[in-house]
Amino acid sequence: MSLTDVRAMRTEEPKHAPPPRAKFWLYRFDTKTVPYLLIAPFFILFAIFGLFPIIFNGVVALRHWRLDDPTLTGWAGMENFTKLASDTDFWDALVNTFGIFILSTVPQLLIALMLANLLNRKLRGATFWRIGVLLPYVTPVAASTLVFAVFFSRDYGMANWLLSLVGFGEEQPLDWRATTWSSWIAIATMVNWKWIGYNALLYLSAMQAIPKDVYEAAAVDGAGPWRQLWRITVPMIQPVVLFTVILSTIGGLQLFNEPMLFDENPALANGGYDHQWRTIAQLIYKVGWRDLNLGYAAAMSWALFLIILIVAAINALATRRLGGGK
Amino acid sequence: MERFGRRAARVGAAGLAAALAIAGCSGQALEGNDSSTEGGQVTLKVNFWGDMGLDQLKAKYEADHPNVKIVLNSGEYNAQHEDLQKKLVAGSGAPDISAVDEGFIVQFRSQADQFVNLNDKGASSFESKYLPWKWQASQSTDGKQIGLGTDVGGLAMCYRTDLFKAAGLPTDRDAVSKLWPSWDQFIETGKTYTAKTGKKFVDSATNLFNPVLSQQPVGFYDQQETLQMEGGPKAGFDVAMKAIDAGLSANLASFQPNWDQGFTKDQFAVLACPAWMLGHIQKTAPNQAGKWDIAAIPGGGGNWGGSWWTIPKQGKNVDEAYKFVEWLVQPEQQIEVFKKVGNLPSQPELYQNKEILDFKKEFFTNAPTGQIFATTAANLKPQYLGKKNGPTRVAVENVINRVQQGQLKSADAWAEAVKEAEKASKS
Numbered sequence: 122m123s124l125t126d127v128r129a130m131r132t133e134e135p136k137h138a139p140p141p142r143a144k145f146w147l148y149r150f151d152t153k154t155v156p157y158l159l160i161a162p163f164f165i166l167f168a169i170f171g172l173f174p175i176i177f178n179g180v181v182a183l184r185h186w187r188l189d190d191p192t193l194t195g196w197a198g199m200e201n202f203t204k205l206a207s208d209t210d211f212w213d214a215l216v217n218t219f220g221i222f223i224l225s226t227v228p229q230l231l232i233a234l235m236l237a238n239l240l241n242r243k244l245r246g247a248t249f250w251r252i253g254v255l256l257p258y259v260t261p262v263a264a265s266t267l268v269f270a271v272f273f274s275r276d277y278g279m280a281n282w283l284l285s286l287v288g289f290g291e292e293q294p295l296d297w298r299a300t301t302w303s304s305w306i307a308i309a310t311m312v313n314w315k316w317i318g319y320n321a322l323l324y325l326s327a328m329q330a331i332p333k334d335v336y337e338a339a340a341v342d343g344a345g346p347w348r349q350l351w352r353i354t355v356p357m358i359q360p361v362v363l364f365t366v367i368l369s370t371i372g373g374l375q376l377f378n379e380p381m382l383f384d385e386n387p388a389l390a391n392g393g394y395d396h397q398w399r400t401i402a403q404l405i406y407k408v409g410w411r412d413l414n415l416g417y418a419a420a421m422s423w424a425l426f427l428i429i430l431i432v433a434a435i436n437a438l439a440t441r442r443l444g445g446g447k
Numbered sequence: 448m449e450r451f452g453r454r455a456a457r458v459g460a461a462g463l464a465a466a467l468a469i470a471g472c473s474g475q476a477l478e479g480n481d482s483s484t485e486g487g488q489v490t491l492k493v494n495f496w497g498d499m500g501l502d503q504l505k506a507k508y509e510a511d512h513p514n515v516k517i518v519l520n521s522g523e524y525n526a527q528h529e530d531l532q533k534k535l536v537a538g539s540g541a542p543d544i545s546a547v548d549e550g551f552i553v554q555f556r557s558q559a560d561q562f563v564n565l566n567d568k569g570a571s572s573f574e575s576k577y578l579p580w581k582w583q584a585s586q587s588t589d590g591k592q593i594g595l596g597t598d599v600g601g602l603a604m605c606y607r608t609d610l611f612k613a614a615g616l617p618t619d620r621d622a623v624s625k626l627w628p629s630w631d632q633f634i635e636t637g638k639t640y641t642a643k644t645g646k647k648f649v650d651s652a653t654n655l656f657n658p659v660l661s662q663q664p665v666g667f668y669d670q671q672e673t674l675q676m677e678g679g680p681k682a683g684f685d686v687a688m689k690a691i692d693a694g695l696s697a698n699l700a701s702f703q704p705n706w707d708q709g710f711t712k713d714q715f716a717v718l719a720c721p722a723w724m725l726g727h728i729q730k731t732a733p734n735q736a737g738k739w740d741i742a743a744i745p746g747g748g749g750n751w752g753g754s755w756w757t758i759p760k761q762g763k764n765v766d767e768a769y770k771f772v773e774w775l776v777q778p779e780q781q782i783e784v785f786k787k788v789g790n791l792p793s794q795p796e797l798y799q800n801k802e803i804l805d806f807k808k809e810f811f812t813n814a815p816t817g818q819i820f821a822t823t824a825a826n827l828k829p830q831y832l833g834k835k836n837g838p839t840r841v842a843v844e845n846v847i848n849r850v851q852q853g854q855l856k857s858a859d860a861w862a863e864a865v866k867e868a869e870k871a872s873k874s
Contacts, residue, residue: 188536189554189834274705276714299852385700388525389841394848395855410529412838412874 175426181419188413201420211421213396214404215428217305221380221400222373224309225316230365233317237324238350251325254318266311266382273297273307273383280307298385304398311379316372320365327358363440370433374425377402401425489767490516494531495546495754496524498726499597500784501775508774515767524548524702534759535561541759543768547594548754552585553834555757556594559587563758566592568769573776580829581793585755594755595776598790600721601823602658602749605728608812609738610716614643620814624743630659630686633745637695640716647697650715652687652851653844654701658719659683661830662749667840667868668833674872676865679830680843684864687847688857698851707731719744721751722820725789729810741814750827753793791820798825835872842871 182201187193205211240251257265272279275296284290297303331354339349355362380392380400390407392399399407401421409418493501498521505517520542522530528551534541535558547555555562570592574582577596585594604627608618616639617623627633637648649655660666663679690696697714699706709715710732718724720741728739756772758765774780781792782802789808797803798821806817833839846864849855855863 188532189557191558271704276705276712277708296852299854385703385705388523388529391841391845394845394852408874410533413532414874 178419178422181416182423183420184416186415186419188415197416201417202424204417205420205424210396210399210404211401211424214392214399214401217392217396217398218374218376218400218402220301221305221308221312221376221398222370224305225312225376226366226369226373228309229313229316229369230320230362232313233320233365234324234350234355236317236321237328238354240321240325241328251322254321256318257315258319260315262315262378263382265315266379269307269311269314269379270383298383298393301393301397304383304393308376308379308383308398311383312373312376316369320369323361323365324358327361328354331357359440363437366436366440367433370436371429374429374432375402376400377406381406401428487514488516489514489764490518491544491764491768491771492518492520492542493544493546493771494520494522494527494542496522496527496548497723498730498788499546499754500726500787500790503787504775504780504783508771515771517771531555531759535761539761541761543758543762543764544772545757545759546597546754547585547757549584549600549750549752549832550837550840552594552755553832553836556585556587557834559589559591559593561760562591562593563760563762563765563769564591564593565595565758565769565772566590568766568773570595570769570773576794576796578793578795578824578827578829580827581753584829585757594757595772596793597754597756597776597781598723598784599793599824599827600723600750600752601791601820601827602661602719602721602744602751603819603823604717604742604744605720605724605739605811606717606742607713607735607738608740610644610646610713611640614640614716616640618740620740620742620812623740627742627745630655630745631689634686634689634693634695637690637717638693641693641695646713647715648695648717649690650697650699650706650709650718651701651848652691652696652698653847654719655690656683656687656844656847657751657840658744658749659686659746661751662744662746663830664828666830666832667836667843668831668872670831672833672835674833674839674868676868680864680868681861684843684847684861688850688860691847691850692857696851698848700848702727710735719751721753722785722789722791722816722824723752725808725811725816726787736810737812739810740812741816741819744823748823748826748828750829785817789816789820791824793824795825797821835874838871838874839868842867 183197183199185193185195185197185200236254240247240254244250275281275294275298278294278297280297281290281294284295289295295303297307335353335357336349339353344352377400380398380403381387381390383398384391384393390399390403390411392403402425405418405421405425408414408421495501501519505519509515509517527545528547531541531545531547532554573595578599581596581599582592585596586592604623606623611618611623616636617626626636640646640648660679660683663682665675665678667674667676667680669675697709699709699714710728711734718728720728728735756775758768758772762768776794778792778794778797778800781794781797782800784790785792785803786806792803803817803821804815806815807813808816843864846855846860846867849863850857850860
């Protein structure tokens with residue numbers, strides 16, 4: 122839109138002094154075509170690696186495609202999707218995904234906000250602290266998750282050792298993978314650990330753009346630090362909050378590595394022996410690459426895509442209200 | 448895209464190495480093919496899991512065949528099979544030679560078109576050398592032979608002599624075998640052990656379920672591919688439940704880090720062991736040499752695992768690949784593998800071979816592994832494993848593990864196992 126606007130204005134200018142013909146074409150080429158050429162690499166790559174897989178996935182979702190039985194092929198129509206609606210595995214995985222999502226996103230963003238607020242003060246070695254919180258983000262997720270898997274192990278895990286220091290589980294150590302709540306907490310901890318620092322830095326950068334005199338005025342009016350945080354800081358960094366909420370929604374609903382590697386035998390893609398922490402992304406992997414049922418896995422991927430769109434939209438609306446009303 | 452990238456990292460060092468090897472070798476294989484007109488240099492990539500005793504054989508073969516370079520690529524058991532399946536579908540990227548285990552052979556023989564029919568290359572002359580069921584198991588319904596058998600996994604029971612001694616149990620292998628002619632007596636022995644030492648007896652109830660199941664005439668599926676839960680699976684499940692209720696299970700997931708740790712931390716005293724397990728025990732607990740011995744398995748018989756060498760059709764050098772496979776299954780090489788890692792050949796003639804019969808494994812208190820496993824293999828009654836055998840076994844093992852974790856009562860577990868198995872059979 123804006124491109125055409127600019128062009129419309131410019132084309133009127135040559136009326137005063139018409140340029141030579143060759144120069145005119147060069148000029149037209151420069152204004153009309155070059156911008157598209159410059160942005161083309163992104164769109165070409167996106168079409169190949171983004172758009173095409175999505176569309177192809179949509180086609181596969183409407184077909185039967187089993188790797189273990191090449192004879193089972195052909196058009197399925199909406200069959201995969203109707204099967205999905207009554208598949209308890211899918212709905213259980215959806216509940217798990219949302220449970221872990223809430224356990225990870227809410228504390229993650231709140232703690233990040235507090236952390237950013239702390240980092241925004243005058244601290245000794247401010248750069249050190251600011252870089253420090255980013256370290257978990259730099260750690261490869263597979264590496265950190267493997268460490269966490271050992272951390273939360275039943276027999277010789279550090280988590281249980283820490284609990285035993287406060288006198289818990291000395292008789293019977295806590296089997297983190299056995300119950301739903303403990304496995305969700307363990308996985309949420311891994312996610313939080315990784316992303317808190319990253320979000321805190323985003324918040325921090327937004328906070329530094331807030332003029333100091335706003336706080337001074339608030340302080341004169343008698344607003345304490347807590348009130349300043351919620352009434353000034355949060356509304357004023359609201360666009361960044363919105364961004365992080367949407368990003369963690371997408372990440373949270375696609376959660377894969379952490380639950381996958383948390384399993385005792387990751388190759389099985391179980392998500393716990395009762396599938397108590399199997400997320401949708403994990404279920405898609407299991408259906409696609411263990412059951413070798415690609416059509417059904419593709420249908421699940423599309424369902425997940427739609428769910429993410431809906432939840433991200435709801436979260437975006439909710440976050441807009443966060444600062445807008447006041 | 449990114450997710451699959453991360454998955455590659457997930458399988459850890461082994462998987463990563465495998466991925467690198469795939470990337471590296473497919474290039475090399477192509478180069479080899481290009482130059483085959485000039486110097487005839489051929490690179491053969493071999494995929495397998497664990498240790499199949501190939502390191503020295505590779506060097507030997509390369510020395511005898513200077514134009515052949517062999518790349519060994521050992522990965523995780525499930526990952527290697529899944530990878531092969533993906534590459535077969537993709538139509539390229541599969542190794543020149545791939546090991547396929549018993550648990551997956553039904554799945555792959557139903558895609559026999561994707562593999563070189565080894566009978567075309569002259570493998571049919573080997574038929575008489577093999578255990579008949581081993582030969583048939585890798586054959587498609589229309590008679591195509593996709594694999595040449597390597598080993599069979601006849602069962603025995605490995606036990607820790609030092610832990611047995613501490614519990615006041617006999618340590619001599621014949622005396623130990625007499626302790627447990629039946630699985631009920633095995634569990635009674637376990638109760639004695641646990642009562643004396645306060646330690647767990649077995650690594651996991653799933654590793655009782657599987658051997659008992661493999662001793663039954665019919666496993667999860669009959670020849671018509673119908674799920675049969677009330678026969679073999681029920682027998683195995685009952686033994687597993689009894690062991691859990693008696694508090695004998697250390698609840699460690701097999702082939703995972705905790706399990707390996709369990710070896711070194713004396714968390715269990717016995718382990719059902721097919722011949723190929725010996726290699727794993729030696730590797731995991733090298734400082735326990737002389738503390739292990741091998742007794743008879745309760746109930747007698749049973750098979751766990753055993754593999755075939757297959758040649759995917761998409762390979763560029765299938766003739767050279769076949770030559771190598773043919774060489775690998777010759778008695779001389781099979782005996783060497785047996786001595787090195789313990790894998791028992793699937794050619795009955797070798798069970799009479801003096802080198803095998805006289806062989807004693809120092810690590811296992813000089814147990815005559817050749818005699819022990821040759822006897823079990825000769826008496827083996829093979830079981831039909833259905834197409835869905837793998838997922839069904841995982842589903843039932845999951846239920847057993849829930850009981851082990853205390854999340855499900857053993858009384859309710861069977862109904863749950865049947866439900867989950869039915870679901871898996873339809874997956």
